[in-house]
Amino acid sequence: xxxxxxxxxxxxQFRRDKxxxxxMFIAPLLVLTLMNLVFNGSAYVPRIGITEGAADTFGExxxxxxxxxxxxxxxxxxxxxxxxxxxxxxxxxQGGKPAVKLEGSDPTAxxxxxxxxQNAAASLLPAASPSAAANADGxxxxxxxxxxxxxxxxxxxxxxxxxxxxxxxQPEISYLHGSGDMxxxxxIGPVLIGFFIFFFVFLIAxxxxxxxxxxxxxxxxxxxxxxxSELVLGYLGGFGLFTLAQALLITWxxxxxxxxxxxxxxxxxxxxxxxxxxxxxxxxxxxSAYASNELQMIQFIPIIIVPQxxxxxxxxxxxxxxxxxxxxxxxxLYFGAQAMTDVMxxxxxxxxxxxxxxxxxxxxxxxxxxxIAALRKHRKx
Amino acid sequence: MNSSLSPVLSASRVSRSFAxxxxxxxxxxxxxPAEIFGLLGPxxxxxxxxxxxxAGIDAPTTGxxxxxxxxxxxxxxxxQIGYMAQADALYNxxxxxENMEFFAAxxxxxxxxxxxxxxxxAGLVGLSEHLSKKAWQYSGGMKRRLSLxxxxxxxxxxxxxxxxxxxxxxxxxxxxxxxxxKLTGKGTTVVLTTHVMDEADKCDRLAMIRDGRILAEGSxxxxxxxxxxxxxxxxxxxxxxxxx
Numbered sequence: 284x285x286x287x288x289x290x291x292x293x294x295x296q297f298r299r300d301k302x303x304x305x306x307m308f309i310a311p312l313l314v315l316t317l318m319n320l321v322f323n324g325s326a327y328v329p330r331i332g333i334t335e336g337a338a339d340t341f342g343e344x345x346x347x348x349x350x351x352x353x354x355x356x357x358x359x360x361x362x363x364x365x366x367x368x369x370x371x372x373x374x375x376x377q378g379g380k381p382a383v384k385l386e387g388s389d390p391t392a393x394x395x396x397x398x399x400x401q402n403a404a405a406s407l408l409p410a411a412s413p414s415a416a417a418n419a420d421g422x423x424x425x426x427x428x429x430x431x432x433x434x435x436x437x438x439x440x441x442x443x444x445x446x447x448x449x450x451x452x453q454p455e456i457s458y459l460h461g462s463g464d465m466x467x468x469x470x471i472g473p474v475l476i477g478f479f480i481f482f483f484v485f486l487i488a489x490x491x492x493x494x495x496x497x498x499x500x501x502x503x504x505x506x507x508x509x510x511x512s513e514l515v516l517g518y519l520g521g522f523g524l525f526t527l528a529q530a531l532l533i534t535w536x537x538x539x540x541x542x543x544x545x546x547x548x549x550x551x552x553x554x555x556x557x558x559x560x561x562x563x564x565x566x567x568x569x570x571s572a573y574a575s576n577e578l579q580m581i582q583f584i585p586i587i588i589v590p591q592x593x594x595x596x597x598x599x600x601x602x603x604x605x606x607x608x609x610x611x612x613x614x615x616l617y618f619g620a621q622a623m624t625d626v627m628x629x630x631x632x633x634x635x636x637x638x639x640x641x642x643x644x645x646x647x648x649x650x651x652x653x654x655i656a657a658l659r660k661h662r663k664x
Numbered sequence: 665m666n667s668s669l670s671p672v673l674s675a676s677r678v679s680r681s682f683a684x685x686x687x688x689x690x691x692x693x694x695x696x697p698a699e700i701f702g703l704l705g706p707x708x709x710x711x712x713x714x715x716x717x718x719a720g721i722d723a724p725t726t727g728x729x730x731x732x733x734x735x736x737x738x739x740x741x742x743x744q745i746g747y748m749a750q751a752d753a754l755y756n757x758x759x760x761x762e763n764m765e766f767f768a769a770x771x772x773x774x775x776x777x778x779x780x781x782x783x784x785x786a787g788l789v790g791l792s793e794h795l796s797k798k799a800w801q802y803s804g805g806m807k808r809r810l811s812l813x814x815x816x817x818x819x820x821x822x823x824x825x826x827x828x829x830x831x832x833x834x835x836x837x838x839x840x841x842x843x844x845x846k847l848t849g850k851g852t853t854v855v856l857t858t859h860v861m862d863e864a865d866k867c868d869r870l871a872m873i874r875d876g877r878i879l880a881e882g883s884x885x886x887x888x889x890x891x892x893x894x895x896x897x898x899x900x901x902x903x904x905x906x907x908x
């Protein structure tokens with residue numbers, strides 16, 4: 284009865300506060316759309332300058348790769364173009380050997396250049412090595428040429444052997460989960476859906492409960508015979524219904540409109556987003572007890588929210604020091620993001636996500652109990 | 665007043681301190697059935713702290729407070745109290761009616777009785793025509809009146825009103841006092857705080873509070889006689905100065 288009254292009131296407040304509703308419904312869609320556009324773009328095509336000396340040997344091999352090749356008559360001009368950031372790398376001949384100089388300020392461009400150069404070099408390899416050998420031995424006797432021929436032979440024989448199951452052969456590629464054309468947004472999408480729901484619910488629930496405290500309505504509420512638990516559960520119910528709608532919209536939009544990879548069950552995604560938002564709600568309410576105004580609530584974002592994003596699996600955690608990576612286990616978003624990825628990309632069912640779900644539910648229950656206890660500060664009974 | 669009746673609300677040797685700072689000390693009060701009891705004192709005297717303890721929201725550091733014979737704080741006893749805080753605790757984005765519906769539901773009012781009580785109490789404070797306005801559209805005085813109406817909703821036997829008439833115009837103030845009188849006529853006990861001396865005249869009995877202590881307690885006539893003054897303000901000054 285009293286829980287129902289709190290739920291009804293919360294929903295009525297939402298209905299009146301159009302801006303907050305817009306923030307919770309429209310903002311995540313906007314950011315997800317932007318991210319989709321940014322991360323879903325086609326692979327970066329590097330611009331590679333090539334000097335005249337290197338053009339003979341390397342130019343053709345490069346043009347067959349996914350790169351824009353710009354010839355320069357002299358090393359100096361190429362260097363200048365690199366300086367002016369017109370090109371990402373210069374390929375030239377230095378003392379008879381090909382040399383690559385990268386602009387280097389953008390790792391994405393550098394990786395694209397290296398990939399193109401390595402592929403080009405690999406495509407040159409069977410033909411290039413004998414010619415290099417021939418050049419080196421160009422002034423030598425007939426026996427030297429014979430060596431050269433022998434090398435060509437060896438090269439061919441190697442080529443044949445490669446075709447017949449040598450471990451160095453071009454491998455057959457298949458995917459356990461996902462596919463070759465999965466883009467970055469597909470990988471980070473499930474994490475981001477969880478993150479946005481967590482972030483917005485944390486902030487809005489925290490501010491709502493903070494206002495309840497600073498406006499005096501909390502004290503007035505606690506002068507009525509409502510139980511502390513009824514108040515907290517009422518908040519959970521009201522926000523729960525509201526965020527259920529939010530989760531439905533965000534998930535539907537991500538999957539159906541943005542086309543983020545989704546191989547698992549929609550129901551599990553909803554269950555996970557709902558649990559995440561309940562955890563964010565209870566955590567936000569709890570943190571609001573330590574804020575004395577809205578600005579101080581915002582100050583929790585870099586402390587409580589951002590670290591969770593970094594350790595949520597958005598970035599590979601294996602390279603982190605152990606103690607830092609271990610911090611993820613105290614972060615609810617990590618469990619939510621793990622399970623979201625498991626469902627959406629790996630298509631896993633209950634058994635695959637149960638541990639994460641229980642962890643998340645555990646946090647939710649823990650924060651709820653802490654909230655009920657924290658209200659003792661305002662009313663002992 | 666029949667003083668032989670057992671008190672509705674009583675405080676015995678109550679003190680309250682926050683973080684080592686004493687706000688109230690050695691408070692003894694007996695509030696009798698169906699009287700209007702005034703707590704008179706300047707701001708910062710500890711009135712609000714005392715009211716919160718009498719309302720069962722806060723607990724005394726030492727001493728005991730009993731409501732209808734039951735030791736406070738006790739959650740179920742909160743149903744017996746109509747509380748009006750000093751700050752208007754209203755949800756600004758909700759309409760007045762929605763605010764009332766919410767608090768009515770917290771006190772277990774439902775269905776027909778709820779809507780009847782909302783109409784009755786709104787009429788009492790002269791807000792019947794403004795119930796569909798949002799609370800933020802209300803003036804300060806209207807907010808006070810809405811808070812008062814909310815305190816009256818569940819017909820509690822004891823009303824605790826913290827500065828109920830601040831910002832209310834004189835005509836309406838008079839009608840609110842008449843209404844409180846009518847309520848005591850039906851058996852309701854009213855405890856209110858005020859820092860306006862002329863309101864003290866209208867109370868059956870008064871306690872004068874300063875610096876967390878009760879200076880004197882009694883009816884206006886008793887206090888005037890005791891201090892040999894003819895105005896409550898003079899009595900207050902005399903009682904306050906006597907300790908210095």
